[in-house]
């Protein structure tokens with residue numbers, strides 16, 4: 002007790018005294034939870050798995066050479082042709098070949114950098130996958146991939162031909178696979194992992210093994226949907242069952258997709274671990290002798306964290322975020338179907354592996370170490386750690402479960418996921434949650450998306466294939482992640498959260514374990530919300546205001562139109578008087594000497610008058626918007642403008658305007674520029690809300706610097 | 713005489729310098745407020761807890777505000793240093809001898825300030841040189857460990873402050889020819905040989921810096937709030953008191969031994 006107390010005291014003293022180093026939270030003791038026996042949760046919890054969705058089953062048998070950082074093995078793949086026409090060749094992704102040379106599509110776009118991580122210069126610069134042999138094991142209406150040994154003798158040799166970009170390969174079959182037929186092929190592969198800088202690879206003893214085996218593309222009715230691996234394109238594959246055997250050095254702690262079903266006793270310094278995963282579309286694993294393991298349960302789902310010792314003090318914060326994400330998403334988007342989720346914390350030196358999702362396994366990122374002075378300033382942020390965990394877990398739904406084609410429509414993956422992340426944060430921390438704080442100031446989830454909207458999100462529409470986004474424009478994040486999220490948050494706020502959430506849940510329920518497209522999502526929303534959604538019964542002219550949903554989604558997803566409204570001018574003019582020459586009942590002109598107007602000029606302060614407000618739609622995006630008018634007598638009035646015209650002048654006879662606010666409830670998250678949404682009439686001393694705090698802060702900063710005049 | 717007593721018997725000096733400091737900071741802050749007000753141009757922001765988002769947008773549109781803020785802050789640093797130098801002679805004299813009262817006290821203060829300005833500037837210059845040397849020393853002492861270096865540097869800087877105070881006090885109060893670097897070095901040696909003096913002066917220096925840090929904390933935790941402004945002003949007066957006390961420690965130490 003005493004020893005601990007003294008150590009703690011010393012630690013605290015050092016932290017307090019030095020004030021510059023962050024206090025490393027100590028590693029808590031490891032904890033284990035039992036390995037789930039089944040890869041899926043019980044049927045009554047997770048619901049049914051639709052028939053016929055499993056089209057690609059894999060048996061992978063692989064061995065890791067931790068010294069050379071290579072994985073060699075065989076992949077036995079059974080594919081079912083669910084289309085209406087015969088198929089005479091299989092197309093395979095050889096993702097690791099994206100890192101094979103400078104001139105691959107991936108490398109040519111990346112030019113040695115990915116999300117800020119630089120490619121290593123010396124050893125381990127390149128990664129590749131070499132398919133050294135291929136055989137046809139079985140072909141027929143019911144190929145049984147699980148017991149293919151007896152057919153080995155009859156195996157027909159096949160040749161895999163790499164495409165013009167080596168990230169794709171084609172395997173011609175001696176005989177076409179007819180509709181409803183299945184085929185089993187076996188490939189011997191050798192994968193050299195690169196030193197990690199983009200998702201996959203090694204760093205010292207740490208191995209993040211993703212995109213490591215030959216993987217089937219998806220057969221659409223008329224063609225293979227097989228994208229060349231490029232910088233922004235992620236992955237797309239059919240669901241299936243995976244049976245994976247890994248032979249690794251004895252001291253490796255391994256985390257993998259699915260559940261571990263067998264661990265053979267170590268022999269000659271190696272051990273063989275077997276995994277099973279069901280109804281997933283990829284398999285990834287991580288291995289390191291330095292991992293500590295922390296397993297916890299959320300209901301019947303095992304949450305397993307693998308963490309280097311230096312980062313182990315953060316496991317509770319990641320666990321809290323993971324539980325919050327499960328609570329929120331399981332309730333909102335349907336039950337999480339798998340029995341496990343593994344969170345891999347790459348070591349600090351392997352930053353390129355951070356923040357990547359695979360079925361039932363993802364890598365998260367380190368929580369930023371804040372030095373003591375910043376903590377004293379009240380700096381607290383969820384962005385570097387918790388947010389990554391929530392985001393990567395969100396991918397278990399979008400696109401782990403709703404397995405859209407990430408290469409063709411990345412917004413269905415990153416964008417819808419970003420939308421779901423904000424909801425999860427709000428569910429966790431309360432509406433309009435804070436993602437970061439400093440002192441008494443905060444950055445809300447809304448601010449986070451909005452600030453990013455400005456950064457080049459106006460160059461490309463949301464609905465674009467990943468390969469169209471050039472790294473050079475820097476628009477991928479702002480458009481695909483943030484603008485998509487803003488489109489759906491804005492829609493949710495406009496039509497009402499409950500209504501939207503119900504419709505969105507139907508989309509999730511309909512498309513689990515399937516491959517929804519953008520059109521599928523739009524179709525569900527149109528069907529469930531209606532083509533015209535009533536926004537308000539009282540429009541600017543007393544008429545009801547509807548949101549044209551198709552038009553809204555068209556503008557939001559297919560165009561670069563931006564939402565931008567502005568209060569351009571507010572003025573109060575004197576009331577129209579009765580003086581002057583008018584014709585009387587007898588038809589003759591008569592002069593009426595009405596009392597002189599009480600005051601002169603355009604901006605009368607007292608007496609009867611008329612308020613004018615000019616609201617301009619500066620952006621091309623047409624969307625209904627709420628306006629709030631504040632009058633001199635303290636009254637406030639709200640009405641909804643349909644936002645279709647370029648501008649509108651609102652007049653209030655007999656009333657004097659003090660201020661006007663556009664979108665007072667902050668519903669239009671799509672609107673990046675907010676400052677011009679609220680304006681006061683000239684001559685009114687209402688504070689602007691920023692200059693006073695700025696002056697106060699500047700004064701305090703000056704006082705701190707002057708601090709006794711530096712005498 | 714006790715050094716604290718030297719400060720408390722001249723409350724007018726403390727209050728006068730506080731007023732000068734508060735006035736200066738307030739004046740320097742006005743251009744910042746005005747720049748923001750001009751940029752806002754009638755627009756209103758209504759989320760006092762979400763100023764970061766508002767500033768991100770505003771500064772994007774009007775980056776000149778940053779320049780105004782930086783200029784005001786730099787000016788406050790420079791003016792602070794200049795004023796400190798300007799009043800140093802008078803401060804030393806008042807802390808030494810609070811005899812005169814009223815107008816004559818202020819006249820005396822002015823004379824001492826202006827009369828000693830050149831020589832105090834020179835002593836200040838020696839102080840700058842010493843601080844530079846100490847920075848290298850701190851670097852050499854602590855190798856590559858940044859944190860250790862910072863701690864060593866802070867401790868050594870209190871030494872420079874104490875030596876500067878002592879040299880100035882001797883020159884202004886006792887007519888020593890502090891112009892020569894030898895006199896300054898003698899003050900350094902005396903401080904080094906008198907750990908109690910260094911400790912007293914150093915503790916007051918450190919406390920004053922801590923108070924300056926507290927002003928930043930208060931400013932960040934209470935952005936836009938009146939309590940925070942008043943707390944910052946109050947703390948600035950405390951910092952001023954600590955500065956005077958520290959100088960009084962040197963005045964006390966400069967007294968010829970009985």
Ligand SMILES: [Zn+2]
Nearest residue numbers: 392396415418
């Ligand atoms: Zn993502």
